[in-house]
Amino acid sequence: MKLVLAAVLLTVLAFFGSRVSVIQLLLARIERIPGVRHLLLTGTEFVLVGLILGTHGIGVLDEPTLTGLAPGFGLGLAWIGLLFGIQWDVRRLPPATRAIIPAALGQAVLTGAFVAIGTHFLLRLYLGWDDESSLVGALSLGAAASGTAGIPKSVRAGSEGLQRLLRSIADVDGLVPILTFGLVCCLPLLHDGDTRFWIWFGCSIGLGLAVGLVVTVLGTYRLSEDDHLVILFGAVLLGGGAALQLSLSPLLVNAIAGFLVANVARPRTCSAIRRLLLEGDRAVYILFLLLAGALWNPGSNQTLGLALLYIGVRMFGKWLTAGWALRKWIPAAHVRRVGLGLISYDGLAVAIAINLQLLTQSPMADLVTTVVLVGVVINELLAPLLAAAALRGDVMSSRVEGSA
Amino acid sequence: MKRVFVGAILVALIVLLDRLPADDFPTAKATLIAGVILLGGHIAGHLLSRVGLPRITGYLGLGILLGPQSLAVIDNDTASLLGFLQELAVAFIALAAGAELRLEQLRERMRDILRLTLYMTTLVSLSVFGFFYFIGTDFLPVADGLGAAEKASIAVLLGILAVARSPSSAIAVIRECRARGQFPETVLGVTVALDVFSIVLFAIGLSVCQALVSSVTDLSFMVTVGGELVGGILAGVLLGAALAFYIGKAPGNVALLLLGTALVVTHVAHGMADYVRATHDLPVHLEPLLICVTAGFTVRNLSNRGDRFAEAIDAVSLPVFVLFFCLAGASLDLQSLQTTWAAALLYIVIRSGSLFGSCWLAARHDPDRSWYGISFLTQAGVSLGLALEVVRRFPEWGTAFATIAVAAISINQLIGPIAMKMALLRAGGSQTRS
Numbered sequence: 053m054k055l056v057l058a059a060v061l062l063t064v065l066a067f068f069g070s071r072v073s074v075i076q077l078l079l080a081r082i083e084r085i086p087g088v089r090h091l092l093l094t095g096t097e098f099v100l101v102g103l104i105l106g107t108h109g110i111g112v113l114d115e116p117t118l119t120g121l122a123p124g125f126g127l128g129l130a131w132i133g134l135l136f137g138i139q140w141d142v143r144r145l146p147p148a149t150r151a152i153i154p155a156a157l158g159q160a161v162l163t164g165a166f167v168a169i170g171t172h173f174l175l176r177l178y179l180g181w182d183d184e185s186s187l188v189g190a191l192s193l194g195a196a197a198s199g200t201a202g203i204p205k206s207v208r209a210g211s212e213g214l215q216r217l218l219r220s221i222a223d224v225d226g227l228v229p230i231l232t233f234g235l236v237c238c239l240p241l242l243h244d245g246d247t248r249f250w251i252w253f254g255c256s257i258g259l260g261l262a263v264g265l266v267v268t269v270l271g272t273y274r275l276s277e278d279d280h281l282v283i284l285f286g287a288v289l290l291g292g293g294a295a296l297q298l299s300l301s302p303l304l305v306n307a308i309a310g311f312l313v314a315n316v317a318r319p320r321t322c323s324a325i326r327r328l329l330l331e332g333d334r335a336v337y338i339l340f341l342l343l344a345g346a347l348w349n350p351g352s353n354q355t356l357g358l359a360l361l362y363i364g365v366r367m368f369g370k371w372l373t374a375g376w377a378l379r380k381w382i383p384a385a386h387v388r389r390v391g392l393g394l395i396s397y398d399g400l401a402v403a404i405a406i407n408l409q410l411l412t413q414s415p416m417a418d419l420v421t422t423v424v425l426v427g428v429v430i431n432e433l434l435a436p437l438l439a440a441a442a443l444r445g446d447v448m449s450s451r452v453e454g455s456a
Numbered sequence: 457m458k459r460v461f462v463g464a465i466l467v468a469l470i471v472l473l474d475r476l477p478a479d480d481f482p483t484a485k486a487t488l489i490a491g492v493i494l495l496g497g498h499i500a501g502h503l504l505s506r507v508g509l510p511r512i513t514g515y516l517g518l519g520i521l522l523g524p525q526s527l528a529v530i531d532n533d534t535a536s537l538l539g540f541l542q543e544l545a546v547a548f549i550a551l552a553a554g555a556e557l558r559l560e561q562l563r564e565r566m567r568d569i570l571r572l573t574l575y576m577t578t579l580v581s582l583s584v585f586g587f588f589y590f591i592g593t594d595f596l597p598v599a600d601g602l603g604a605a606e607k608a609s610i611a612v613l614l615g616i617l618a619v620a621r622s623p624s625s626a627i628a629v630i631r632e633c634r635a636r637g638q639f640p641e642t643v644l645g646v647t648v649a650l651d652v653f654s655i656v657l658f659a660i661g662l663s664v665c666q667a668l669v670s671s672v673t674d675l676s677f678m679v680t681v682g683g684e685l686v687g688g689i690l691a692g693v694l695l696g697a698a699l700a701f702y703i704g705k706a707p708g709n710v711a712l713l714l715l716g717t718a719l720v721v722t723h724v725a726h727g728m729a730d731y732v733r734a735t736h737d738l739p740v741h742l743e744p745l746l747i748c749v750t751a752g753f754t755v756r757n758l759s760n761r762g763d764r765f766a767e768a769i770d771a772v773s774l775p776v777f778v779l780f781f782c783l784a785g786a787s788l789d790l791q792s793l794q795t796t797w798a799a800a801l802l803y804i805v806i807r808s809g810s811l812f813g814s815c816w817l818a819a820r821h822d823p824d825r826s827w828y829g830i831s832f833l834t835q836a837g838v839s840l841g842l843a844l845e846v847v848r849r850f851p852e853w854g855t856a857f858a859t860i861a862v863a864a865i866s867i868n869q870l871i872g873p874i875a876m877k878m879a880l881l882r883a884g885g886s887q888t889r890s
Contacts, residue, residue, distance in 0.1 A: 123487040269458050278774035285775050286494030293488025
């Protein structure tokens with residue numbers, strides 16, 4: 053009964069949360085404060101609602117209930133993965149987006165590496181963790197740190213071209229966290245028995261291709277809207293469930309499926325599925341924030357200190373690497389502080405934390421969740437201010453403005 | 457051919473996943489199976505529709521194939537984990553059935569609906585009762601060693617059970633054929649009316665049987681059922697009004713709201729029943745099916761949000777149907793047929809014959825009168841619920857009774873949709889776009 057009550061409560065909250073106007077209406081007064089406004093627009097307050105509902109709050113979403121809700125997690129993770137993958141239609145990528153791919157991926161890889169290496173040493177030296185746990189934790193945190201959400205819409209500074217450039221970077225750099233975390237899930241230490249990394253990596257790719265192939269082949273028929281919905285839900289549940297059963301990443305498996313659908317399936321099928329995915333995207337994100345909040349173990353001052361350090365390292369990493377990458381690959385974009393415009397977190401960071409919790413319910417997964425969630429809340433408060441600061445120095449040439 | 461290829465991919469995936477070293481993660485398996493059901497159901501439905509059979513026969517067939525009695529891909533643990541989806545689906549389909557009942561059209565056909573309902577209730581229940589009371593108990597393996605009162609009780613309850621229909625199957629076939637017109641509207645109206653009637657009749661029948669078997673008159677069950685019916689209708693009207701108000705204020709995401717509503721109604725009804733039983737020792741249970749049919753009817757007919765409501769139901773009904781009928785197929789107890797096939801076959805023959813006869817008589821001025829009888833063969837959820845109530849009330853012979861009932865309902869569930877689709881396609885008062 054409690055499981056059903058929790059499912060109903062989450063459905064109702066996700067439903068209302070996906071209707072931003074209701075939240076804005078309720079919190080009209082406090083949302084005038086710039087950081088808080090951005091935080092409310094992104095729905096980050098639902099992390100706190102989840103915390104209140106979780107074990108450390110009133111206990112509606114306790115551990116057994118959350119375990120029972122695992123199919124919901126699988127569905128959400130697979131949904132996000134498929135949506136990301138299906139946007140990668142290589143044939144239709146605009147030239148401007150193609151041009152920024154190296155810079156976008158470069159800054160994400162470097163930020164992720166920067167954070168992962170730093171965190172690995174911190175976890176080993178500061179918390180005394182063994183090699184395996186600190187490796188998985190550090191790589192997961194690195195993956196979560198590498199992605200970026202688009203520049204907040206509330207920020208009006210800078211040229212439209214630069215704003216668009218930053219949003220395009222955010223659209224592209226999600227590839228790094230999905231791939232990195234997908235590879236982390238293939239590490240033998242996350243699987244029972246004597247298995248090798250390449251076997252699990254092959255399974256991830258094979259599963260993704262199989263799910264993508266199913267959608268592509270079924271999409272060759274002339275299907276109604278209802279049929280597309282059945283195929284979409286079927287593919288998402290199949291990919292998510294199979295990945296979770298093998299302790300792989302539903303994000304990666306379904307991103308591969310989405311990539312295949314985007315590039316091989318009929319345009320009609322592809323656009324129908326993309327539209328259906330986008331319709332549910334916001335509700336899935338809110339659901340994730342609630343679940344992540346419920347899984348959040350606020351922990352000790354030590355963990356909080358680590359989280360603050362992580363935020364600092366990520367910001368520094370973004371500022372440094374984004375500036376370098378843009379100078380290297382898009383020399384026309386002379387913006388010194390452009391990296392500060394890439395501070396906002398996307399839903400992938402929260403998805404990675406939840407995925408890790410599903411795979412290993414351990415102190416390491418708790419720590420990663422806490423660090424990511426503290427990072428999300430603080431970053432969402434600071435992101436508009438930092439983005440405005442980044443865009444004030446915009447001296448972007450008209451050439452870039454035109455191409456971006 | 458391409459769909460067969462996809463089916464082969466799904467089979468290969470299931471076999472492969474079974475062989476790989478997987479973690480003990482039952483909910484992950486349930487998620488995976490739900491995906492297989494949706495994709496496999498889509499394929500099976502389309503393949504059968506190409507040979508003129510209704511899609512839901514494909515969903516049921518897939519469920520039987522994947523179920524615990526065949527390939528056991530859907531084992532008992534998985535079926536229990538996915539059970540909430542079935543409950544949600546029943547309530548959602550009831551909302552859809554309510555939304556299909558349009559008052560202005562029902563008014564035009566009220567006399568036909570009432571006449572068909574009355575004829576069928578009387579003739580079908582009396583025929584089945586008469587046959588099993590006077591002749592058929594010899595064919596019942598359970599009847600050996602039972603007294604006259606018990607044999608009469610079995611005949612009474614089989615007679616009443618024969619009246620129950622399956623609104624979920626009816627709505628699924630009507631939607632699949634996109635049937636409009638006098639014939640499908642009358643069929644749906646009668647199906648819903650008969651389902652409500654069968655619950656009332658069953659309550660009366662149980663009280664009569666209790667009196668027959670124990671020589672003690674117990675009318676409390678009838679009073680309880682009366683209260684449940686009135687309570688269910690009132691709750692449905694209130695829910696419908698609330699839904700109409702909300703849809704008027706916030707028209708977006710109505711489909712998600714309706715799925716959530718179906719889940720809430722089912723579990724609040726069950727939760728309240730548990731609470732009343734625990735605190736007051738009363739077996740009061742508001743029927744989620746009745747609440748949702750009434751709510752759907754209220755939004756459709758007593759508010760001006762009916763079209764938006766029906767559109768939202770249309771948008772998500774297919775995945776709900778696929779999941780529901782596949783899981784229903786998986787839960788069919790076909791093994792019970794091995795011991796009770798003769799009695800089940802007799803029950804089906806008598807029931808079908810009396811259905812044709814009663815419809816022929818009731819709709820004698822209607823040119824489609826030949827097609828009404830075969831539109832009412834399907835039985836499902838409510839019939840099974842009633843059979844299980846007999847097990848609870850009469851433990852000595854209830855299980856044997858339920859075995860026959862379940863066997864007959866399983867066959868009716870399989871042949872009913874095929875017959876109904878044929879009737880919808882052939883009847884003159886039905887316009888279809890299958």
